[in-house]
Amino acid sequence: RTVTGTGARRAVEVSSESVQFGSVDTGERVVRTVEVVNTGGLPVNVTGVSATGAAFTVVSEPPARLVAGASTTVRVAAAPTTGGEVTGQLIVDSADATATTVDLTATGLAPAATRADERPVSFGAVPAGSGRSRTVVVANRGSATLRLGAVTTTGPFQPADDTRRLLAPGERTTYSVVYAPDPGAAGTDATGTVRVPTPNDPDRTAVTAELTGTATAGRAAVTPTTLSVGRLPVGETGTGTVTVESVGDGTVDVRGVGITGPDADRVTVDGPTTATLPPGERATYTVTVDAAARGPVTARVVVQTADGPVTATVGAVGVAPTATLSTAPESVGPTRLGERRTERLQLSNTGNAPLNVTGARASGSAFAVVSAPETVPAGERRAGRRGVRAGGDGRGRRGDDRR
Incomplete structure (x- = not known):
């Protein structure tokens, strides 16, 4: 009699012929899982699992032996170090079957740190004992978030703010640096650097700028x-x-x-x-x-x-004004009853301010002030008049002019 049938076979298959990791920031890692199945009727000895392409690595391997119908998983990671698309393959080798491959694709997103102005930063002449600030602008021209570390400086320069920052693609940020030379530093030149670390930039470890300044004396x-x-x-x-x-x-x-x-x-x-x-x-x-x-x-x-x-x-x-009146006795001479005679008196101001005359009067019933100046400027004199009218006893009485 003739016996016919199909012999058992060994076969390894995967859940997908390709794996897309999507966009991955440089410095980051994305892990995907691939299922490996023994679709044959006999056990399969897995001799190795590997990944090609610098951006891809195998995180976990399957067991060395897969019985018929069994499945397991392989974890593979994508960690691009540059921007742009990266490709590779996951390869599952076995001693009993043809190697099985899975295409791997990822897009690397890389920050690109740069200074808005790459020239050295000059503080110019700064008075000793004072301070002046200048700015350093850092921009991210890449496609991923840029991590900025704590700012450091050398020389007699200090960062106004050394906090760590995150900078989205297309954004920029400003750091202030202060040059404050000591009072005794007048006449000296200063040099230094400012450094902003960029730990996830694949192309540069930090943004740096040269700093210069001159301390001058004040006047x-x-x-x-x-x-x-x-x-x-x-x-x-x-x-x-x-x-x-x-x-x-x-x-x-x-x-x-x-x-x-x-x-x-x-x-x-x-x-x-x-x-x-x-x-x-x-x-x-x-x-x-x-x-x-x-x-x-x-x-x-x-x-x-x-x-x-x-x-x-x-x-x-x-x-202050100083008033003096003529001191020589002034006699108006004989005066008839009922008549009036006047005499000039000099009022001098020997002070250094105007003399304001607020009033003048004469004592003695036969005498009266006829006129008096209102103001005598400093260093000058003005004339006044006093008069006498003979009284009923036929005698005039001498009186004093008073202000």
């Missing part, structure tokens, strides 16, 4: 150099202002303020005793003069700075 100017508070009535006060400005390339370091001069006890100054003035900035002082007596008041406001003192001369005049 102060006082305005006005001569402050005239003007003419002040005795017993009153007057005020004025003095301004100290940083007019050079460097900071003015104010370390004190005071008053000197012959009338220093009659002048006070109010303002910052210490201050740091970057170029173009000012400190304002209010100067008060007390006109305690008639005559000039002279003093100096002295502002001490790190570069030496700057001074402003303060002047004022205490003013």
Whole structure:
């Protein structure tokens, strides 16, 4: 008799002929699972599982032996290191069957860190003891999120913010760097670098920039150099202002303020005793003069700075009138009863302020002030008239003119 039949066979099949990983950020890993099945009637000895293409690796392998009808899984990972499409294959080898392959495809998304301006960053001339900031702009021109690490600097430069950041594709971010030379660094040049780490950029480990600056000395100017508070009535006060400005390339370091001069006890100054003035900035002082007596008041406001003192001369005049009347006896001579005779008197102002005459009168019933000036300017004199009218006893009585 004839016996016919089909012999048992060994066959390995996979759940899919290709695996798409989609978009994968560089530095990241995406894992997919592939099912491996022994579709034959006999056991299969798996001799190896491998992946081609630098972006792909096998994470887990199947057991070495698959019985008939059994299945297992293989895990494969895609981790692109560059942007763009990457391809490879998963290969399952067995001693008893033809090798089975699976096509692998992924698209690498890579950040691309760059500076918006690749030139060195110059701070220029910076006053010693002050500070100036400049910015470094980092952009992501790639297709994946860019991770930015903590900023570091070298030299006498400091980052204003060293926080880690994430930068989406097409975005940019700004870092501020400060150059603040010490007060004793005037006249020196500074160099350094700023470094922003880019740990997931496949092409560069960090964005860097060269930093340069020069520390300069400050110079102060006082305005006005001569402050005239003007003419002040005795017993009153007057005020004025003095301004100290940083007019050079460097900071003015104010370390004190005071008053000197012959009338220093009659002048006070109010303002910052210490201050740091970057170029173009000012400190304002209010100067008060007390006109305690008639005559000039002279003093100096002295502002001490790190570069030496700057001074402003303060002047004022205490003013007050001083009235004097002619002291020689004035006789109007014989005067008939009922008649009136007048005589001129001189009122002099020997003071340094106008003399305002508010009134004049004469004592003695036979005498009267006929006229008196209203104002006598300082250093001048004006005439007044007094008159006498003979009384009933036939005698005129001498009286005094009084203001």
